[in-house]
Amino acid sequence: MDKLIVGTEKGGYLLTKGASSWQVEGPSFPGWKVSAFGKAPDGTFLAGLGSNWFGASVHRSNDYRNWEQVENGPTYPEESGLKLNQIWTFHTTGDRIYAGVDQAGLFFSDDQGLSWQPVPALNEYPGRAEWQPGFGGLAAHHILSAGDQLWVGISAVGVFRSDDGGRSFVRRDRGVPVVGDPDADPESLEPGRCVHGLTSDPEDPDRIWRQDHSGVYRSTDGAESWERIEEGLPAAFGFPIGRNHESGSLFVVPLTADENRIPVEGQLAVYRSQDDGKSWHQSGRGWPEGGQFNGVLRNAMVVDSQGGVAVGTTGGSIFVSNDDGDKWDQISVSLPRILAVEAA
Amino acid sequence: MARAVVRLPRLLEPAVGTIRQVEVTGSTMGEAIGDLLRLHPTLRVHLFDEQYQLRPHVLCFHNGTPDRDVANGTAQVSDGDEIVFLQAVSGG
Numbered sequence: 001m002d003k004l005i006v007g008t009e010k011g012g013y014l015l016t017k018g019a020s021s022w023q024v025e026g027p028s029f030p031g032w033k034v035s036a037f038g039k040a041p042d043g044t045f046l047a048g049l050g051s052n053w054f055g056a057s058v059h060r061s062n063d064y065r066n067w068e069q070v071e072n073g074p075t076y077p078e079e080s081g082l083k084l085n086q087i088w089t090f091h092t093t094g095d096r097i098y099a100g101v102d103q104a105g106l107f108f109s110d111d112q113g114l115s116w117q118p119v120p121a122l123n124e125y126p127g128r129a130e131w132q133p134g135f136g137g138l139a140a141h142h143i144l145s146a147g148d149q150l151w152v153g154i155s156a157v158g159v160f161r162s163d164d165g166g167r168s169f170v171r172r173d174r175g176v177p178v179v180g181d182p183d184a185d186p187e188s189l190e191p192g193r194c195v196h197g198l199t200s201d202p203e204d205p206d207r208i209w210r211q212d213h214s215g216v217y218r219s220t221d222g223a224e225s226w227e228r229i230e231e232g233l234p235a236a237f238g239f240p241i242g243r244n245h246e247s248g249s250l251f252v253v254p255l256t257a258d259e260n261r262i263p264v265e266g267q268l269a270v271y272r273s274q275d276d277g278k279s280w281h282q283s284g285r286g287w288p289e290g291g292q293f294n295g296v297l298r299n300a301m302v303v304d305s306q307g308g309v310a311v312g313t314t315g316g317s318i319f320v321s322n323d324d325g326d327k328w329d330q331i332s333v334s335l336p337r338i339l340a341v342e343a344a
Numbered sequence: 345m346a347r348a349v350v351r352l353p354r355l356l357e358p359a360v361g362t363i364r365q366v367e368v369t370g371s372t373m374g375e376a377i378g379d380l381l382r383l384h385p386t387l388r389v390h391l392f393d394e395q396y397q398l399r400p401h402v403l404c405f406h407n408g409t410p411d412r413d414v415a416n417g418t419a420q421v422s423d424g425d426e427i428v429f430l431q432a433v434s435g436g
Contacts, residue, residue, distance in 0.1 A: 055393065
């Protein structure tokens with residue numbers, strides 16, 4: 001992993017590994033929240049922007065340097081009463097791109113990201129008036145797919161699954177507690193589950209791993225049910241979860257607790273599981289010895305299938321491994337608060 | 345039809361590139377802004393929400409006077425008028 005595109009609270013940055021150091025280019029989109037990156041089926045790069053003043057938009061590029069805003073980006077119908085505040089994620093499957101957004105909803109593009117249409121089955125889901133936002137907003141932030149199946153993670157609501165290409169959705173959260181309501185039945189399907197991150201096994205898409213507000217979970221039945229998998233973690237709270245689909249290694253970044261979102265005792269580290277989540281251990285060496293009090297947000301981790309893993313912190317630091325998490329190097333850069341990290 | 349000038353903040357560069365000033369035509373604010381969005385449709389999502397209301401942290405001044413009834417505004421526009429969009433100091 002020798003080239004990264006990084007989205008921050010104040011612009012996007014392109015990092016390229018050189019012989020002895022990383023070259024930093026940017027910011028692109030100065031002053032804007034760059035919250036998501038993606039790739040269209042034809043290879044065109046996508047960026048999702050948000051703003052403290054102006055509305056959210058989708059931009060396209062062929063080189064990560066020169067960007068053009070699409071005219072017909074995702075937007076809610078006027079009569080819906082919904083507002084599109086931020087692009088949270090892109091997911092490409094076949095000839096289609098999905099975008100997950102805040103306020104929680106799903107849009108798709110079949111023309112390389114030039115124009116976008118809503119997915120009514122999710123955007124008009126019955127009972128959505130009861131959905132409540134998490135601290136980061138009411139956001140559809142993770143999308144998984146396998147054939148006609150889709151899984152969408154929404155904070156602070158739960159995981160939705162479609163078995164018919166997005167024409168209908170059902171909630172799939174059995175076994176995961178409702179945040180802030182310890183008396184709620186974990187087998188029920190009331191909203192209030194706060195999924196933070198999702199990843200699945202492309203060879204067996206019913207195997208899904210989940211970093212939730214309430215802990216780390218695994219499903220082996222396509223999200224029908226979930227079991228906790230936290231052995232060896234110093235804390236169960238965290239945001240991102242990623243998987244190397246070649247080696248099967250899983251990666252999370254534990255933070256002390258929901259009310260104290262910093263590394264445990266100042267020891268920032270990625271944790272890795274090499275047994276499908278049964279047990280976790282600190283991932284390799286190269287982490288600073290204490291003194292680290294910034295976390296990693298849900299889209300600020302990227303894992304590829306060649307052993308590359310990178311995380312960006314809320315303090316603007318970036319750590320990279322190119323051997324599946326055995327050894328980590330910190331890039332010498334201090335960026336604004338990091339929202340998104342992708343391999344470029 | 346009057347000809348007015350719209351000035352845009354630098355922060356909108358991702359939408360319109362280096363353009364900071366746009367000449368528009370219209371007899372009312374609504375018509376002038378409609379002409380602006382016809383010339384630069386990427387601005388609509390940034391200046392206005394889904395209900396075509398000026399976004400809460402976006403300011404518009406018509407000849408130096410704050411005006412929030414912009415999109416369908418009936419205020420008269422005359423030759424040489426200046427319409428300025430700014431981001432509010434709130435917002436980060």
